[in-house]
Amino acid sequence: TERTLVLVKPDGVARNLTGAILARVEAKGYTLVQLEMVNATRQVLEAHYEEHVGKPFYEPLVDFMLSGPMVAAIFEGDSVIAGFRSLAGATDPTVAAPGTIRGDFGRDWGLKVQQNLVHGSDSVLSAEREIGIWFD
Numbered sequence: 001t002e003r004t005l006v007l008v009k010p011d012g013v014a015r016n017l018t019g020a021i022l023a024r025v026e027a028k029g030y031t032l033v034q035l036e037m038v039n040a041t042r043q044v045l046e047a048h049y050e051e052h053v054g055k056p057f058y059e060p061l062v063d064f065m066l067s068g069p070m071v072a073a074i075f076e077g078d079s080v081i082a083g084f085r086s087l088a089g090a091t092d093p094t095v096a097a098p099g100t101i102r103g104d105f106g107r108d109w110g111l112k113v114q115q116n117l118v119h120g121s122d123s124v125l126s127a128e129r130e131i132g133i134w135f136d
């Protein structure tokens with residue numbers, strides 16, 4: 001089996017989509033094993049987004065992730081890392097396929113791809129790393 005870190009980003013929480021988003025992950029068959037509402041800190045986000053430090057979108061991304069509460073969750077199941085990313089859809093919600101979380105609930109609100117509702121780990125290594133950042 002496998003575990004992944006899922007974040008419902010501040011836009012998802014602000015738009016009251018947390019339940020709908022988590023329900024889709026559960027409905028696909030993955031098991032919720034940890035759940036917490038969190039206010040991120042700059043320090044946590046710097047660790048979480050270390051691969052993006054220095055990119056032009058990094059500072060705006062961190063400010064966005066600090067703009068309101070988020071929900072952090074761990075889901076478990078065979079191939080859950082790839083399965084969740086498939087369910088989340090493409091990074092850009094404008095072009096994310098209908099049927100995906102980003103495709104159905106997301107759009108460009110003026111910042112292109114920044115407000116895309118969810119984060120999901122992209123490998124076993126990053127899942128372990130990110131779970132260690134958000135959960136003790």
Ligand code: GTP
Pocket residue numbers: 057060061090091111112113114115116118119120121122
């Ligand atoms: P995550 O699951 O959130 O990691 O999304 P991802 O793996 O599909 O995207 P990536 O790791 O490349 O980027 C992380 C996040 O940074 C994205 O989800 C977006 O919120 C934001 N982002 C990525 N690229 C851009 C960009 O070009 N401009 C802006 N404004 N934000 C970006």
Ligand code: MG
Pocket residue numbers: 120122
């Ligand atoms: Mg990513």
